[in-house]
Amino acid sequence: xxxxxxxVAQRIILEVKNxxxxxxxxxxxxxxxxxxxxxxxxxxNEHKNDLALVDEILEKxxxxxxxxxxxxxxxLACEDEAKVKEIYDLAExxxxxxxxxxxxxFAPLYLSNYCVNGCLYCPYHLKNKHIPRKKLTQEEVAKEVxxxxxxxxxxxxxxxxxxxxxxxxxxxxxxxxxxxxxKHKNGAIRxxxxxxAATTVENYTKLKDAGIGTYILFQETYNKxxxxxxxxxxxxxxxxxxxxxxxxxxxxxxxxVGIGVLxxxxxYAYEFAGxxxxxxxxxxxxxxxxHTISVPRVKPADDIDPDDFDNSLSDDMFCKIAACIRxxxxxxxxxxSTRETPEVREKIIRLGVSQISGGSRTxxxxxxxxxxxxxxxxxxxxxxxxxxxxxxxxxxxGYIPSFCTACYREGRTGDRFMELCKSGQIQxxxxxxxxxxxxxxxxxxxxxxxxxxxxxxxxxxxxxxxxEKVREIVxxxxxxIADGERDFRF
Ligand code: SF4
Ligand code: SF4
Numbered sequence: 319x320x321x322x323x324x325x326v327a328q329r330i331i332l333e334v335k336n337x338x339x340x341x342x343x344x345x346x347x348x349x350x351x352x353x354x355x356x357x358x359x360x361x362x363n364e365h366k367n368d369l370a371l372v373d374e375i376l377e378k379x380x381x382x383x384x385x386x387x388x389x390x391x392x393x394l395a396c397e398d399e400a401k402v403k404e405i406y407d408l409a410e411x412x413x414x415x416x417x418x419x420x421x422x423x424f425a426p427l428y429l430s431n432y433c434v435n436g437c438l439y440c441p442y443h444l445k446n447k448h449i450p451r452k453k454l455t456q457e458e459v460a461k462e463v464x465x466x467x468x469x470x471x472x473x474x475x476x477x478x479x480x481x482x483x484x485x486x487x488x489x490x491x492x493x494x495x496x497x498x499x500x501k502h503k504n505g506a507i508r509x510x511x512x513x514x515a516a517t518t519v520e521n522y523t524k525l526k527d528a529g530i531g532t533y534i535l536f537q538e539t540y541n542k543x544x545x546x547x548x549x550x551x552x553x554x555x556x557x558x559x560x561x562x563x564x565x566x567x568x569x570x571x572x573x574x575v576g577i578g579v580l581x582x583x584x585x586y587a588y589e590f591a592g593x594x595x596x597x598x599x600x601x602x603x604x605x606x607x608x609h610t611i612s613v614p615r616v617k618p619a620d621d622i623d624p625d626d627f628d629n630s631l632s633d634d635m636f637c638k639i640a641a642c643i644r645x646x647x648x649x650x651x652x653x654x655s656t657r658e659t660p661e662v663r664e665k666i667i668r669l670g671v672s673q674i675s676g677g678s679r680t681x682x683x684x685x686x687x688x689x690x691x692x693x694x695x696x697x698x699x700x701x702x703x704x705x706x707x708x709x710x711x712x713x714x715x716g717y718i719p720s721f722c723t724a725c726y727r728e729g730r731t732g733d734r735f736m737e738l739c740k741s742g743q744i745q746x747x748x749x750x751x752x753x754x755x756x757x758x759x760x761x762x763x764x765x766x767x768x769x770x771x772x773x774x775x776x777x778x779x780x781x782x783x784x785x786e787k788v789r790e791i792v793x794x795x796x797x798x799i800a801d802g803e804r805d806f807r808f
Contacts, residue, residue, distance in 0.1 A: 341595065341602045346561035349599035350540050350592050358388045358591045359395075366395035376404055379645045382412060387594035390646035394590055394638060402638070406669060409641035412648045413670045418745055420720040420752040421712055422673040423705070424473040424511070425466055426655070428682045429454050429493050431694050433479025435515075435552030437538070439583060439627065441620040442479045442696060444552065449620050452682040452694050453484055459496045465685035467505025469677050469705045470763035472721040472755065474507055475534060477696070480515035480553060487521045490514055494528045504762045504804055509723035511576070515554065516563035522570025531726045532609050533567045534576035535560075539584040540592025548583060564596075568604045573732025575600070576653070578612030581639070582630045590639055597647055606733045610651040610673065611643055613666075617657045617697040637666050644670025649739040656680075656701040663701060664715060677705035709759065710768045713775050720752035721759055724807035746785070747808040750792045753779055754806050757799045 339351035365371050375389045385393070393405050430453035433442040441449055454462065466474065476493060478485045490512070497507050509531040516535060525533060539545050542557045549555045564575045577596055579589040593611065601607040615636065616624045624630055631639075643652060652671045654663060656678040663674060678701075679685050681694040703711070709719040724747060725735055738744040753776050760772040776796070783789045788808075795806040 341599045343599075344562065344565055344603070346558040347542065350542075350561055350595055352542060355540070355588055355591045355595070358391050359585075359587045361388060362391035362395035362587065365392050366397055368392075369398060369401060372396050372398070372401050376401075376408065379408060379412075382415065382648050384648060385646040387591045387598060387646070390594055390642050391587065391591050393645065394587060394642045405638070405645065406641050409644040409669045412644055413668070413672075416648050416739070416742065416745075417651075417672045418718075418749055419716060420718045420722075420748055421667060421671070422473070422651075422720045422722060422752075423471070423676045423708070424475055424673060425469070425471045425675055425678055425685075425705075426513075426680060427459075427462055427466065427474045427476050427497075428680060428684065428694075428696065429459065429476055429478040429490070430481070430485045431479055431682050431696070432481040432484035433552075434481050435479070435554040436550045437552075437554065438548050438550070439538075439580065439616055439622060440696065441622055443621075446621045449694055453489075454493070454683060456492060456496050458683055458686070459493050460500055461686040462683065463497050463500045463507060464502045464505075467500065467502045467507065468763070469685075470505075470709075470721065470759045471677075471705065472507060473509045473511070473531070473723050475511040475513050475675075477513045485514075487517065487524055491524060491528050494525075494530065498529065504758070504802075506805070508805070509726060516560045517566075519566045519570040522567045522572050526571040530572070531723070532574040532576045533564075533572045534578070534610070534612065535563050535567075536578040536580060536612060536614065537561065537592070537596065538580045539589060540579065540596070541584045541588055544584050561596075564600060564608075565603065568600070573604075573606060574609035574726065574735070576610035576612060577608045578610075578614060578653070580614050580616055581636065582616030582624060582627050584629055586629065586631045586635060586639060590642065593643070594646055597650065606736050607647060608650055609735070610653050611647065612653040612655070613640055613643070613671075614655055614657055617700070619695060619697045620693075622697075633662050633665075636662065637669055640666045640671060641669040649736060656699045657697055659700045660703065660711070667715075667717070674708075676708035677703070706763065706765050706768050709756075709764065710771060713768070713771045718749075718752045718775060718779055719756055719759070720748070721755035722748065722751035722807070724751050728807065746788065749779070750783060750788055750808055753792060754795055754799060757796050758804060761800065 339354035340348045343349050431442045432451050436443050511532040512530045513534040545557045597607045653673045654671045655675045680696045712719045760769045
């Protein structure tokens with residue numbers, strides 16, 4: 319039996335045994351099937367030293383069409399040093415092929431820490447009486463947005479606890495309207511992504527109509543049993559309602575969704591398989607997989623000690639997970655936050671991350687404060703550098719910091735976006751857009767040193783734009799940006 323057919327046969331046998339697993343099902347427990355995940359993890363452990371199989375999977379991965387959760391799990395389990403190096407090298411190459419050397423920057427904006435849920439890993443849980451509860455008024459939202467614009471941000475992810483009385487959908491919609499309406503100096507928030515609790519199809523349609531970019535919802539953990547323990551009270555306790563949220567979001571018209579797990583809550587291999595199964599389900603049912611995958615880890619915060627969760631994972635394993643996600647879903651953006659240290663961020667960006675937050679404050683109203691406030695922070699930030707420092711650091715490390723928000727504004731969302739992404743054509747937009755938005759940042763917000771390095775980066779990178787016509791247009795637009803015009807995009 320050839321290598322390929324042997325692997326296919328193994329998969330078929332396992333799939334027949336798992337009658338309940340159905341990626342096309344709309345039921346959470348069927349598309350995230352516990353038995354299938356457990357067998358996947360067992361299969362991966364059994365075959366982690368089967369170098370012939372690892373080679374077959376790597377050959378398939380080199381075609382850049384992605385891997386199944388089971389194939390990717392074998393790579394994640396593999397311990398052979400030479401093969402692990404191949405995995406890292408391939409992840410790095412795929413990242414270069416699909417995303418070039420640009421890194422998109424964003425900031426979280428915390429609107430309210432009122433929450434009726436009892437999540438054991440989050441300081442906003444209802445029973446935490448140590449933290450002051452705060453909800454921004456529209457005037458305060460405007461102040462936050464001005465502070466974020468003055469840093470140079472163009473893309474936000476808004477966050478709020480779940481509280482139907484304090485944070486109803488109308489409040490979120492008002493905030494989005496306020497955010498888009500503020501035009502301070504040359505600043506503007508051009509894309510608002512939304513990270514709020516699972517909700518109804520009707521509410522997702524309202525968010526879509528408000529012009530949001532991506533709807534983001536972390537699964538936290540795919541392990542239902544553990545999920546119910548970690549979410550003992552509140553609406554979030556309902557595993558199925560939470561897990562099926564992306565299907566409702568898509569039904570409501572949002573075609574860019576972002577998934578993620580909070581690594582550290584459960585066994586990482588279990589979460590990894592669940593995450594990829596969720597991506598497979600979205601692709602199978604809606605014809606488009608997740609727009610982004612986030613990889614947060616449990617971090618210290620008020621009332622929260624990560625040691626209370628015994629599934630913490632090493633930096634090395636964390637990086638390996640990122641590399642395997644990059645290989646398994648090459649065309650899905652990957653996000654890392656300031657939860658991680660600059661050292662980890664540097665390593666993991668190389669392996670596949672396409673978006674990072676910068677200059678983040680994770681407290682309600684934190685950006686308008688002079689000092690970094692901590693009393694309402696959702697988690698401790700490990701990377702406390704300013705946005706200018708992050709931009710400077712990225713350029714010194716060979717990346718182009720990008721403030722691009724073009725796609726959803728040009729109607730490139732959902733399957734239309736994915737098509738361009740899978741064919742690699744999106745690069746023709748991403749790269750010039752990165753240069754033009756970087757130029758805006760340099761003129762409006764950068765320190766002298768960042769400006770100097772940035773101008774060199776732009777000069778160097780223009781020459782790498784393959785089409786002469788595009789090069790010309792970019793040069794013309796850069797002059798116009800220097801003359802005060804803004805918001806050019808491909
Ligand atoms: S994770 Fe979200 S839902 Fe849970 S307590 Fe924190 S803010 Fe509330
Ligand atoms: S062109 Fe689209 S995919 Fe590329 S950086 Fe801009 S928004 Fe992202």
